[in-house]
Amino acid sequence: MGRLVCAIRERALATDIEIETSGTIAPTDMITSAATRFNVSPKLAHSGLRHHQRIRPAVLRGLAGGGNVIWKFVVQELDDLDEFQELVDTYGLHPVWVMPEGTDSATVLTRMRMLADPVLARRWNLSTRLHTLLWEDNRGRRRHHDRVHRPEVHRRAFARHPRHPPTTGGPR
Numbered sequence: 001m002g003r004l005v006c007a008i009r010e011r012a013l014a015t016d017i018e019i020e021t022s023g024t025i026a027p028t029d030m031i032t033s034a035a036t037r038f039n040v041s042p043k044l045a046h047s048g049l050r051h052h053q054r055i056r057p058a059v060l061r062g063l064a065g066g067g068n069v070i071w072k073f074v075v076q077e078l079d080d081l082d083e084f085q086e087l088v089d090t091y092g093l094h095p096v097w098v099m100p101e102g103t104d105s106a107t108v109l110t111r112m113r114m115l116a117d118p119v120l121a122r123r124w125n126l127s128t129r130l131h132t133l134l135w136e137d138n139r140g141r142r143r144h145h146d147r148v149h150r151p152e153v154h155r156r157a158f159a160r161h162p163r164h165p166p167t168t169g170g171p172r
Contacts, residue, residue, distance in 0.1 A: 002028050005034040008034075016036040018035070019035045021039070024059060026062050037069065037070065039072055041074060055087070070095055072098075074099050075101060076100075081118055095124075095125060097125045098124055099128070100114075100115060100129065
């Protein structure tokens, strides 16, 4: 993957290269130097994975120290906030984005309403799943969702696109 990312950068095929990862495998120096940012979404206990499979302290520390990282947590219940608050405190993770888990609009909206006040009270960012709100779990349409929805992208991206301000509230 490192060569692919570097080739994209060298040929100017993209101005920004965002790598999305669960944070369990450390990126190589080649990938780190070519990526604009990392979107790291550590898995929580509700994923069903054992702790040592989903939380790799050295990898999280390395990514947190890189500076070009956003942290996204997919939440099912309010208790999930306390689980990743511990990760935020332990590894100094910031900025933090919280996204409700859900494959249908009713679930996403219910969880967004449940999460809004507690997430914003912690001064974190709240993101939705716009592709799910638009197309539910229609897999044929999901491949287009990146053109429609990237609110979890670092705020700098919105500074370059003033016509597309963030759709989430909260402190800046």
